[in-house]
Amino acid sequence: MVQQVPATEDYWSVLGLRPGSDGSSLKRAFRNQARRWHPDLNGNDPRAEEQFKLVNEAYAVLSDPARRGAWEAGLNFDEAGPEGGGDPFARGFPDFDDYLDQLFGERRRRTREPEQQTYQVDPPGEVSASPPPPPPVQATTDLETLVExxxxxxxxxASLExxxxxxxxxxxxxxxxxxxxxxxxxxxxxxxGGDHFLHLRVCTPDGLRVDGLRVLxxxxxxxxxxxxxxxxxxxTLRGPVKLTVPAGSSSGRLLRLRGRGMEWGGQRGDQLVEVRIVVPEELGEAEAALYQRLGQLARGPEHRQ
Structure with missing residues (x-):
C-alpha cells in the first residue's frame, strides 16, 4: 500500500542534525559537511559545488536567529551568504581552512590529514547523516577497484579480500x-609502491544510494x-511512498522523507530526494511551440504576440 508522506526542504537535514540542535552541534556539523563537500577537496564530484553552497546556506540560516525564525515560520528570508551581498562564492571558493578561519574568526593549528580516521556515531540528541568521509585523494597512475x-x-x-x-x-x-x-x-x-584505491558503491536495485544513516x-x-x-x-528501504513535489521546484531542490533512512542503535536517518529537471532530447512541433511561447513570456511583454 502506498503511503502519503509530506516533503519539505529542511536545512537541519542538510547538516544531518535533529531540529533544534544547539549551537555547538550546529557548528560541528557544519565543519564536517563543509569539509565533505568543499570543491577543492572533491575535484572528481560534479555535485560538490552546489552541495557546498547548500551547506553554507543552511548554516547561514540556522545560525542567525532572525533568519532561522523566518524560515521556521515559512516566511521569505534573504538568501544571501553569511556576509550578505549575494553569492559569496561568485569569484570562486576559498581554501577550506582559510574559509573556516574567516567564518568562525579563529586560527586553528594546521596539521596534515592522518591516513587513518576514527568513525563514530554522534551522541544522542542528534542524528548525523554520515561521519566525515576519508581525506580526499588524487589518483594518478594508481590502481582502483570498484567494491559493491x-x-x-x-x-x-565489512571485511573484504x-x-x-x-x-x-x-x-x-x-x-x-x-x-x-x-x-x-x-x-x-x-x-x-603506488596506492590502491577502493571505490565503494552502495546502491539498491531501485536507485537508492546509502550514505551512513542517510539515503539519497x-x-x-x-x-x-x-x-x-x-x-x-x-x-524507500521500507517500500514505496507517495511524495508530493511542491510547485516551483528547481533542479537541486531536496525533499525530505523523515525516518526513511538507515537505522543504527535506535537512531534513524532520513531519505533525501533530489529534484532533477529533465528536458526531452527531441520535441514534437506542438511541444516546441509551447516552449517557444514560454520563452517569450519569460523575456517580457515586448516579446509577446
Missing part, C-alpha cells in the same frame, strides 16, 4: 557507516511537473 556493498555491510563495516595486480591478497575492513562514492586508500601496496534518491521530473507540482511514487 549492501546497505547493511556499509552501515556495519582484495587481490592486487601481482596476485597478492590483502584483507581490508571498511569503516562503519560508509557511503556510496567513498574512496578508501591502501597506501603503497601496489608494485612500485535522484528524482527526474519534466519541466511541467517541476513547475506545477505533482505527486509521484518513490522507492
Amino acid at each position: 556493498l549492501s546497505p547493511e555491510q556499509a552501515l556495519q563495516g 582484495i587481490e592486487l595486480q601481482d596476485g597478492t591478497a590483502v584483507e581490508v575492513k571498511t569503516p562503519a557507516m560508509a557511503g556510496d562514492g567513498w574512496r578508501l586508500r591502501l597506501a603503497g601496496v601496489t608494485p612500485g 534518491l535522484s528524482l527526474d521530473l519534466s519541466p511541467a511537473e517541476a513547475a506545477l507540482g505533482c505527486a509521484v511514487v518513490v522507492p
